[in-house]
Amino acid sequence: MPINLLEQFSDAMAARAAAVQGAVAAIRLPEERYLSATLWAPDAAVASEQSLPRGDEFELVVADGTVVKAKLAGRDPGTNIAALRLERPVDLPSLENAEPKAGALALAFGADGAGGVRARLGIVNIAGPQWTSRHGGRIDRYIVLDLSLARAEEGGPVLDARGACLGISTFGPRGRVLVIPAATVERVLPALLKDGSIARGWLGVALHPVAVPDALQAQAGQQAGAMVMSLAADGPAAKAGIIVGDILVTVNGAPARSLRRIAAELAPDRIGRTVELRLIRGGALLSLQATIEARLA
């Protein structure tokens, strides 16, 4: 009998889905909705932080269809990871971590809400380098998938053809499907389980990139800065005397037009230190001192 390659391919994928089922859970939400989670340890699950509603206790439907209660252990908007601690341990398949390769097959799994899985097939569209999220978190790889995902499937595991885990799925802008790399989850999860949050330096300002007015470019030494759009009451920037409408030029010498550079100045080890903020106000340059605080969880 001739070998049916297509059937073999199909059977192999269905076997993958069956094998990964134990690592997928549904987080119950109000009105019979749910969100997917990936079990990362027998007693710990991770989900997409941006889509997990506020709350301290959740119910997880695990692979055998039973419900396990879980407490929110911590959430980190910086890396978009929420950690849940299960009340009782569950059996889960052991998954190796995978390295993303552009063009390689990717299988994304989500929960079906009753203990089963939903599956999606696509390829890795982009396997880029490390990046910094809008909330200042460091993500180990920039992974974009060429597949579509339902809202409820967000947060489930994404596997490569070998069956190793690339990370967990999440939505980027305009419905793009991104992967939070397994390496990022492994870096952040222990801290979330231990402390409930990721300590990160904080200035307490909302910034928008802005052109430095022509007349001040030479003096500022830059063509771009960041305008202060709003201030956290009693935040470090407010205490330093920053007001809405100021144009930040540098934070401790790092150009304010690059959030990556600012994020580096706000690393956890900078909490409690004083930084120099150079800014433009009313057509003149001035300099203020701010003390970096820990971002409130």
Next chain:
Amino acid sequence: MSAAALKVVVGEKRLRVSIHGEDPEAVAQLRRLVEEAGHEVVDAPEAGFAAAPEAEPRALLTPRELEVLGAIGEGLTNKAIARRLEISLHTVKFHVESLFRKLGARTRTEALAKAAERRVDV
């Protein structure tokens, strides 16, 4: 239409609604109405986990354009923006066109969404 009338139309079931539209004033009004009727307004699907924006020099907004954008976000019309900033209607239109070009937006709502992607909280 009132919030009470909206309740009659959709009943007691709580809905999650996302609102899209060309006219920010109408969007803001509808948002208030929907929330008063006890439904939840969720962010448009444009939102999502995103990279820190990197400023491209040619697409940078000027301080004045940011002011105009802020007024658009409050739902002000061009006329109202002109009054607020004490500039001519012609100048407001000039700033709005420049904003659209730099943000790659065709509507006021789209301009607000694209601008929100550039904003960071640190």
